[in-house]
C-alpha cells in the first residue's frame with residue numbers, strides 16, 4: 281500500500297464527497313448552472329462588510345508593507361486587538377499572550393487538539409457534527425467520540441456525563457452549529473461546565489472545553505452566549521471566514537481562557553503546533569482583521585433566506601428545527617435512507633448533503649449560503665420529491 285492504511289480509508293471516504301461535487305458539476309454543465317439548485321456547500325456568498333476592501337487597499341498601497349514571516353503566534357498588535365475585542369465581548373481580561381492567530385478555525389482546531397490530546401485519548405462531540413472534526417482528531421492522533429443530542433439538537437447532559445471516561449481529554453462543541461443551526465443557551469453551557477468540572481474531579485484530570493465558533497456572529501434574534509463564562513477551562517477557536525465572508529483568505533484565531541488550568545502552557549503549545557502545521561497565519565489578513573474587530577457581514581441577508589427556505593419547506597410538508605444561527609437547515613428525510621433521499625432530490629436538480637455524513641442519519645443538510653433565486657426555484661422540486669414518496 282503506497283499510503284498509510286488510515287489514509288486509504290479517508291481517501292475512500294473523501295472520494296464519495298468528491299463524486300458528489302463532480303456529479304453536481306456534471307448536472308450544472310448539462311442543465312445550465314441557473315437550473316441546478318446547489319445547497320451542498322457552506323461557502324459564504326454574502327459580500328464582506330462595506331469598507332473592508334478599503335482597509336485592504338490602504339494596506340497594499342503602503343510601500344512599507346512586508347511580506348515576510350510573522351511571529352508564529354501572529355503580530356503582537358494584531359493579537360492585542362483580538363484580545364481587546366474578546367475581553368469586552370466575554371467580559372474577562374484576556375491577555376494577548378493567550379491568543380494565537382491561525383489559518384482559519386480549521387488551523388485553530390488543529391492547534392488546540394494537537395496541543396491537548398495524547399494518542400488514543402478521546403474527544404467528545406455532540407452529534408450531528410461538522411465532518412472536518414474527524415480529520416482534526418486524526419491529525420491529533422485522538423479518537424472522536426460522538427454523543428447523542430436531544431431531538432431539538434440541544435445538548436443532552438445525561439448522555440454527556442455517561443460518555444465521559446478516563447480517556448476523555450476534550451469536549452468539542454460548535455454553536456451556532458453546522459449542520460443543525462442550533463445555538464446553545466447560557467443555561468445549557470453552564471450545566472455543561474458543571475458536568476465537565478465534576479467529571480474532571482471524578483477522573484482526577486482536567487477535561488477541557490474547546491468551543492468552535494466561526495458562526496458566532498451569524499444568529500437570528502439570539503446572541504451566542506460566552507463559553508468563557510460557563511467554564512474557565514475553555515479554549516475558543518474561531519475565524520473571520522463567515523463573520524467577514526473571508527473563507528478563502530484563511531484567517532482565524534484561538535483564545536485560551538486566562539484562568540484555564542495550565543492555560544499559559546496550552547497557549548505556548550498552540551503557538552508551537554501553529555508553527556509546525558502552517559508556520560504563521562496569513563500576514564496581510566492578520567493586519568486587515570485587526571482593523572475591523574467586532575464588524576460582521578449583513579446577517580439580515582441570511583435571515584431572509586432562512587425564512588424563505590423554512591416557509592417553503594414547511595409548506596411542502598418537511599419537518600425541521602428552525603435554525604437560530606449559522607446558515608444551515610437540517611430537515612428530517614421523508615424516508616429513513618437519507619442517502620437515497622438526497623439522490624431523489626438530485627433528480628429534481630437539487631443538491632444537498634446526507635445527514636449520515638454528519639453522524640445524523642435520517643436527515644439532510646441544506647446550506648442557504650445561496651442566492652434567493654436558488655431557494656425560490658427549488659421549492660417546486662422539494663415538493664415533487666416528497667409527493668413522489670407519498671405516492672409510493
Ligand code: PLP
Pocket residue numbers: 322383384385386387410412454457458492494518519520521527531532
Ligand atoms: N468549524 C465549522 C463548524 C465549520 O463549519 C467550518 C467550515 O465550514 C470550520 C470549522 C472551518 O472554518 P475555517 O474556514 O475558518 O477554517
